[in-house]
Amino acid sequence: MLPSTPQGWNAQGWNAYAGTCPTRMVLDRIADKWAVLVLGLLGDGPVRFNQLRRRIEGISQKMLSQTLKSLERDGLVSRRAIPTVPVTVEYSITPLGETLSATVDGLRIWAETHMEQVLKSQQQYDAAAA
Amino acid sequence: MLPSTPQGWNAQGWNAYAGTCPTRMVLDRIADKWAVLVLGLLGDGPVRFNQLRRRIEGISQKMLSQTLKSLERDGLVSRRAIPTVPVTVEYSITPLGETLSATVDGLRIWAETHMEQVLKSQQQYDAAAA
DNA sequence: CAGAATCCAGCTCGATACTG
DNA sequence: CAGTATCGAGCTGGATTCTG
Numbered sequence: 001m002l003p004s005t006p007q008g009w010n011a012q013g014w015n016a017y018a019g020t021c022p023t024r025m026v027l028d029r030i031a032d033k034w035a036v037l038v039l040g041l042l043g044d045g046p047v048r049f050n051q052l053r054r055r056i057e058g059i060s061q062k063m064l065s066q067t068l069k070s071l072e073r074d075g076l077v078s079r080r081a082i083p084t085v086p087v088t089v090e091y092s093i094t095p096l097g098e099t100l101s102a103t104v105d106g107l108r109i110w111a112e113t114h115m116e117q118v119l120k121s122q123q124q125y126d127a128a129a130a
Numbered sequence: 131m132l133p134s135t136p137q138g139w140n141a142q143g144w145n146a147y148a149g150t151c152p153t154r155m156v157l158d159r160i161a162d163k164w165a166v167l168v169l170g171l172l173g174d175g176p177v178r179f180n181q182l183r184r185r186i187e188g189i190s191q192k193m194l195s196q197t198l199k200s201l202e203r204d205g206l207v208s209r210r211a212i213p214t215v216p217v218t219v220e221y222s223i224t225p226l227g228e229t230l231s232a233t234v235d236g237l238r239i240w241a242e243t244h245m246e247q248v249l250k251s252q253q254q255y256d257a258a259a260a
Numbered sequence: 261c262a263g264a265a266t267c268c269a270g271c272t273c274g275a276t277a278c279t280g
Numbered sequence: 281c282a283g284t285a286t287c288g289a290g291c292t293g294g295a296t297t298c299t300g
Contacts, residue, residue, distance in 0.1 A: 022241030024163065025248070030237070031161030033154065049282050060274055065283060075251025086281045087280085096247055103240040107160070110233040111152030117226055118155070121205025179262050190294055195263060216261045217300085 029074065030104055034059055034067040039101050042077060042093040049089050076100060159204065160234055164189055164197040169231050172207060172223040179219050206230060 030036055037056050041047060047055070053064055068091060071077035076097035082088040093101065160166055167186050171177060177185070183194055198221060201207035206227035212218040223231065 022245040023166075023238045025245060026237050026241035027160070027163055027166060030157065031163075033157055033161075036153075036157060053282095061283070062275090062285095063273070066273095073252050073255040074248050075255075076248075081282090084281090087283095089282060096244060096251075099244065100240060103236050106233050106236045107156050108153045110230060111156035114226060114229065115152040115155060118204050118206075121226075122203050125203040125205075183262095191263070192265095192295090193293065196293090211262090214261090217263095219262060 026100075029076075030100075030107075032067065034063050035071055036104060038064075038067055038071060038091075039076065039093060039097055039104070042091060043098065043101055046080075046090045046092040049091070052091065071097070156230075159200075159206075160230075160237075162197065164193050165201055166234060168194075168197055168201060168221075169206065169223060169227055169234070172221060173228065173231055176210075176220045176222040179221070182221065201227070 034056070037059075038052065041052065041055055049064070049068075052068075053059060053061060056064070059067075068077060068079070072079050075094060078092055078094050080090045080092070082090060164186070167189075168182065171182060171185055179194070179198075182198075183189060183191060186194070189197075198207060198209070202209050206224055208222055208224050210220045210222070212220060
């Protein structure tokens with residue numbers, strides 16, 4: 001995002017710069033719920049592929065594989081293949097990944113703090129509509 | 131999210147509680163790029179429907195309408211219809227919406243700070259693959 | 261001006277099956 | 281164990297058309 005308004009939004013340039021707009025980029029990344037989950041779990045320490053698969057109940061191997069690959073590409077997660085038989089692969093969060101994880105925590109705190117208000121608002125809205 | 135790990139992730143319970151998990155909920159909301167854009171723009175002050183439409187270049191009226199409706203339902207944005215002819219509708223951010231907007235700023239800052247590293251990592255990854 | 265309704269192309273994602 | 285490949289259902293979101 002090049003020139004910014006006080007809020008940091010540049011509505012005119014947004015689409016043109018979408019590919020390089022940092023906000024848009026990070027949004028695309030954390031919009032991926034699996035990525036956020038993986039990042040959160042790896043915060044506890046290195047985990048293997050099928051361990052992740054079991055701990056993130058509901059994820060398909062396709063999505064886990066895909067998620068890990070793009071997290072690795074972004075430098076947020078690192079992959080280490082240990083030449084055992086059969087092979088063992090260990091994923092860990094990188095220092096960069098930890099900084100993102102820490103930032104995302106702000107959102108979780110917002111959610112925990114304000115969820116009740118949001119839920120209440122939704123109920124009122126729905127009640128009014130009926 | 132009920133019992134939390136130090137990182138705040140409860141992998142086991144995630145899917146079961148997905149409907150009420152605060153993290154998941156806020157993620158679903160900010161995962162919507164249009165919602166984030168609208169929230170950002172409304173931070174500058176009240177804006178009318180077609181003004182938003184023009185300033186967020188690339189959004190369809192369908193998505194804008196949809197986005198505004200769910201933001202209003204969540205209590206993040208308020209709608210005021212002014213009985214002129216033709217009718218004028220003014221959207222503004224609520225105090226609650228401002229708190230979310232402020233939190234999302236943390237992400238924008240992370241992105242601005244670390245985007246270069248991420249881009250570099252991607253290039254290295256792609257180069258290594260080729 | 262501010263939307264609602266419809267139609268449909270494209271992409272996501274899960275299920276399944278196979279490999280080193 | 282740690283993936284890749286393929287197929288198809290389903291949802292997302294744009295274009296278009298119409299209304300109060």
